[in-house]
Amino acid sequence: MELVRRIAEWFGSVKLPAWVNDQAAAYYTFAARYVLAVLAVWIVVRAAVSLLSDQSEKEIWGYLALPNGAKTELDHWENVIGRGAAADVLLEYPTISRSHAALIRDADGKWTVYDLNSKGGVEVNGERIAAPTAVEDGTLITLGGVETVFMDMTLSEERAQAASRTRPGREIRPGATLLLLTLFQLILAVQLTLAGGESFETLVPLAFLGLIALEWLCYVMTRVLGRSGFEPETLAFFLTSVGFATTASASAGSLLKELICLAMGIAVFWVLGSFLRDLRRAKSVRWPMAMIGLALLLLNVLTAKSIFGARNWISIGSISFQPSEFVKICFIFAGAATLDRLFARRNILLFVVFSGACVLCLAMMSDFGTAAVFFAAYIVIAFMRSGSYAAVFLSGAGAVFAGFMAITLKPYIAARFATWGHAWEYAASSGYQQTRTMASAASGGLFGLGGGKGWLKHVFAADTDMVFGMVCEELGLVVAVLTVAALLVFAFFAVRAARTARSSYYVIASCTAVTIFLVQMILNVFGSVDMLPFTGVTFPFVSNGGSSLITCWGMLAFIKAADTRQNASFAIRLPRRLTRRERKAAETL
Numbered sequence: 001m002e003l004v005r006r007i008a009e010w011f012g013s014v015k016l017p018a019w020v021n022d023q024a025a026a027y028y029t030f031a032a033r034y035v036l037a038v039l040a041v042w043i044v045v046r047a048a049v050s051l052l053s054d055q056s057e058k059e060i061w062g063y064l065a066l067p068n069g070a071k072t073e074l075d076h077w078e079n080v081i082g083r084g085a086a087a088d089v090l091l092e093y094p095t096i097s098r099s100h101a102a103l104i105r106d107a108d109g110k111w112t113v114y115d116l117n118s119k120g121g122v123e124v125n126g127e128r129i130a131a132p133t134a135v136e137d138g139t140l141i142t143l144g145g146v147e148t149v150f151m152d153m154t155l156s157e158e159r160a161q162a163a164s165r166t167r168p169g170r171e172i173r174p175g176a177t178l179l180l181l182t183l184f185q186l187i188l189a190v191q192l193t194l195a196g197g198e199s200f201e202t203l204v205p206l207a208f209l210g211l212i213a214l215e216w217l218c219y220v221m222t223r224v225l226g227r228s229g230f231e232p233e234t235l236a237f238f239l240t241s242v243g244f245a246t247t248a249s250a251s252a253g254s255l256l257k258e259l260i261c262l263a264m265g266i267a268v269f270w271v272l273g274s275f276l277r278d279l280r281r282a283k284s285v286r287w288p289m290a291m292i293g294l295a296l297l298l299l300n301v302l303t304a305k306s307i308f309g310a311r312n313w314i315s316i317g318s319i320s321f322q323p324s325e326f327v328k329i330c331f332i333f334a335g336a337a338t339l340d341r342l343f344a345r346r347n348i349l350l351f352v353v354f355s356g357a358c359v360l361c362l363a364m365m366s367d368f369g370t371a372a373v374f375f376a377a378y379i380v381i382a383f384m385r386s387g388s389y390a391a392v393f394l395s396g397a398g399a400v401f402a403g404f405m406a407i408t409l410k411p412y413i414a415a416r417f418a419t420w421g422h423a424w425e426y427a428a429s430s431g432y433q434q435t436r437t438m439a440s441a442a443s444g445g446l447f448g449l450g451g452g453k454g455w456l457k458h459v460f461a462a463d464t465d466m467v468f469g470m471v472c473e474e475l476g477l478v479v480a481v482l483t484v485a486a487l488l489v490f491a492f493f494a495v496r497a498a499r500t501a502r503s504s505y506y507v508i509a510s511c512t513a514v515t516i517f518l519v520q521m522i523l524n525v526f527g528s529v530d531m532l533p534f535t536g537v538t539f540p541f542v543s544n545g546g547s548s549l550i551t552c553w554g555m556l557a558f559i560k561a562a563d564t565r566q567n568a569s570f571a572i573r574l575p576r577r578l579t580r581r582e583r584k585a586a587e588t589l
Contacts, residue, residue, distance in 0.1 A: 025194040029450035032191045037447050037478040039184040043177060043238055044482045048489045050172035051231040052496065059500070059564065061105055064089060064141075065149040077105040077279075077502040078339035080116070081143060095120045095144035102339055103135070103150070107279045111135050111152065120144025174230035178219055181234060182212055185241050188451055192248045195452025204248045207255035211237070211244060214266060221270075222570060229568025232493075235486045236556055239541035240549070242483055246470050247544045249452045250463035254544055261546030265553030272329075272557035273571035279338065279503055286334055290354050293330030296323035297361035324362060324370050325547040328516055329554045331358065331374065335381035336509035336558075348385050355381075369523055369535030376519040377512050384508050423530040433459060434530040437469030441477075441529070448476030463544040465536045466528045483542055487521050490514045490559055497562040502572075510562035513555040516540075 062074040064081070072089050079088040084098030091100075097118040105111050112132045115122040123142035124133045135141065137152035189208035196204070215237045222230055240262060247254050276282050300323045334354055342348075355378040362371035423431030423438075440456035443449070454473040456462045462470050471480040494510040501507045517540045524539040526532040538548040561571035 028194055029191055029453065032187050033447040033450055033476065036184060036187055036191075037476055039180055039187070040238070040479045040482045043180050043184060044235065044486055044489070046172050046177045046180070047174075047231045047234045047238075048485070050174065050177070051229075051235075051489060051493050059502070060153065062103075062111065062153050063151040064103070065151055066091070067147055071151070074103060074105075075500070078504055079103045080339070082116075082118075091143065091146065091148075093144065093146050096146060097144065100143050101141075104339055107277075109152075111150065113141055113150075118144060174228070174234060175219065177234050178215065178230065178237075181215070181238055181241070184238075185212055188241065188245050192245060192451040195249070195450065196252075203255050204252055207244060207248065207259050208241075210259045211241065211262065214263060218266060225570050227567050227570050229563060229565055232490065232556060232560055232563070235489060236541055236553065239483055239486055242471060242475065242479065243467070243542040243544065243549070245451050245475065246457075246463045246467050246542065249454065249474060250457040250470070251544065257546055258544065258549065261549045262553070264546075265550040268550055268554040269557050269560075270570075272554055273560055273569075276506075276509075276557060276561040276571050279505060282333070282336075282505065283338060286337075289330040289333035293327040293334065294354070294357055294361075296327050296330075297358060297365075299323060301361050301364050322545070322547040324365070324367060325545075325551040327358065328374075328377075328551055331355075331377060332509050332512050332555065332558055335377070335385075335512060336505045337385060338503055338505045342385055342504065348382070351381065351385070369527075369537040372523065372535065373516055373519050373537060377515050380512055380515045381508060384504075384511065419530075420533045421530065431530070433461070433466055434528060434534060437462075437466045437528045438530065441469040441472035441480075444473035444476055446477050448472070448474050448479065450474060461536070464538055465524065465534070465543075467539050467543045468525045469528050471542070483539070484521060484525065487514075487517050487540060491518055494559055494562060497564060500564050501562055502564060506558075506562045509558040513558040516555065517552070 060073050060075050061077065063071040064074060065071050072091075074089065076088060080099055080102050081087060081089040081091060081096075082098050082100040083090065083092050083094075083096045087099065089103075097116070097120065099116045100118040100120070101116055101122045102114040103111060104114065111134065113122060113124060113129070113135050114132050115129055120143065122129050123140075124135060125140050126142070135150050137150065139150045141148050141150055185208050189205050192204050215233070218233055219230055222228075222233075244255065244258060247258055335351055355374070358374050359371050359378075362368070362374060419426050419430040419434070423434040425431065427435040436456060436459050440454060444454070448454075451474050454470060456466065456470045456473050459466065468480060468483075471483060491514045494514045497510065498507045501510075520537050520540050523532060523535045523537045524543070527534040527537075538545055540552045541549065557571060560569050563569040564572065
C-alpha cells in the first residue's frame with residue numbers, strides 16, 4: 001500500500017513540460033484527429049475481415065449409414081433427422097416424418113437418440129423406444145421402417161480432422177491488429193492529456209496504460225492456452241477505448257472506477273467462457289440463474305430510489321450499481337437451451353413466465369428502455385426455441401398493449417413520447433438533451449474537434465445516454481460510425497457461426513447477446529438524435545457505467561463460445577492429445 005501511495009503522489013506532482021504550450025497542443029490535436037480516424041478504420045476492418053472471412057469449417061462427429069450404402073455426416077452435436085427441409089439429416093422416405101428423430105451428442109462423446117413424436121416410430125436394435133435411448137458405434141436405428149446404422153467417430157479420426165482444419169490469424173495477425181489498437185489508445189491518451197492543459201488529470205494516462213496492460217494480458221493468456229483467435233476481444237477493447245475517451249472528457253474522476261470495472265468484466269468474461277466449455281454444467285445452472293435474476297430485480301423494486309423517474313440504481317455506502325444489467329446474463333442462461341429441451345413445451349412456457357416477471361419488475365421500476373431490451377431478447381429466444389411466428393405476433397401485440405398502458409398511466413413516459421419527433425419544439429425543456437446532442441454531433445464533422453474539446457460533455461448524462469453524440473463531436477463521425485460497425489460485426493459473426501455451431505444452446509445464447517447489444521445501440525443512437533423516443537439506455541462498452549461494462553464483457557463470452565473456428569476460442573475445449581500408441585495407430589489407417 002505504501003508503494004501505491006508513493007506512486008500516486010509522484011503522478012500527482014507531474015507537470016507538463018514547458019514546451020507543451022497551447023500552440024503545440026493545437027498542432028498535435030489537429031494531426032491526431034486524422035490519424036485516429038485512419039487507425040480506427042484500420043483496426044475495425046482488420047478485425048472484421050479476419051473474423052468474417054475465416055472459414056467456420058463444419059465438424060464431423062459421426063455418420064449415419066443408409067440402406068443404399070451411403071453415409072450421411074452428423075456435423076453437429078444435435079442433429080434432427082427427417083424429410084423436412086429444416087432437418088439436419090435429410091432422409092427423403094415417405095414413411096419418415098418431417099422431424100422424425102434426433103441424435104444428440106454430449107460433451108463426453110456419448111450419443112442419445114430421441115423420438116420426436118414420429119408416426120413411424122424409432123427402433124434401436126429392433127426394439128421400439130418411448131424414451132431417449134443411448135446408442136454407440138454400430139447401433140442399428142430404424143426410422144419408420146428405414147434401417148440405418150450409427151457410426152461414431154474414433155478419437156484418431158477426430159484428431160486427424162482437427163489437424164486438417166485451418167486456423168484463424170494466419171493472414172491477418174491479431175497481434176498486429178492489437179498493436180494498431182495500442183497506438184490508437186496512446187495517441188488518444190496524449191490528446192486527452194493535452195486537452196486538460198496545466199490542470200490535466202494524471203488519472204487519464206494512468207487509466208489508458210491500465211487498459212493497454214489488461215488487453216495485452218488477455219492476449220498473452222489466449223496465446224498461452226494455444227488459441228489464435230482474438231478478434232472479438234479486439235473489437236470490444238476498441239469500443240472500451242472510445243468509452244474511456246468520453247469518460248475522461250466528461251468526468252475524468254470516474255476513470256479509476258471504469259478501469260476497476262473493466263478488470264472485473266474481463267474476469268467475468270474468462271470465468272463464463274471457461275464455464276461454458278462444459279455444456280452439461282452450463283445447462284445445470286439455468287434455473288438457479290433465473291432465480292438470481294428475479295431476486296436482483298425484486299431487490300431493485302423494493303430498495304432502489306427514484307432518479308429522474310426510474311428506480312434502477314441501488315446504493316450500498318459509496319458503491320452504486322444497476323442490478324438490471326447483471327440480470328441480462330441471467331436472462332441468457334435461462335433462455336438458452338439444448339435441442340432436447342426444445343422438445344418439451346413446458347420449458348418454453350416456464351421461460352415465458354420468467355420473461356414476463358422480468359419485464360413486469362422493470363415496468364414497476366419505470367425502466368422502460370431496459371424493458372424494451374429484455375423484450376427484444378425474449379422475442380429472439382422464443383422464436384429460436386419454438387419457430388412459431390404466431391407466438392412472436394401474440395407477444396408483439398401484448399407488448400404494444402403494455403406500451404399503450406404505460407404511456408397512459410405514466411406521465412414520465414408520456415412526456416418522452418410527446419417529445420419524440422418534436423425535440424426542436426421543446427428545445428428548452430423536454431427536448432434539451434436531444435437538440436444539444438444533434439447540434440454537437442453536427443459540429444464534430446467527420447474527424448471531430450479532438451478528445452476533450454467538445455461542449456456536449458457539460459450536459460447531464462452526455463457520457464451515458466448521449467454518448468454517441470459526444471463521440472461524434474470529439475472523435476468525429478468516422479469513429480462514431482465504426483463503434484456501430486463493431487457491434488454489427490458481432491451480429492454478422494453470430495449468425496454466421498450458427499451454421500456450424502455444435503449445440504443450439506450456443507446459437508441461442510450468442511444470438512441473444514448480440515440482440516441485446518444491437519437493441520441497446522439502436523435505442524441509444526436513434527433516441528439521442530430524436531429518431532426514436534429517448535429511453536436512456538447505454539451504448540454497449542462505450543457508455544460510462546461500471547455495471548454496464550461488466551455485463552457487456554460477460555455477454556461477450558456467449559459470442560466467444562459460438563466460435564467454432566479451429567483453436568479460436570478458449571470457450572471450446574480442445575480434444576486431448578493422442579498418445580504415442582494412438583498416433584502410430586492413426587498413421588497406419
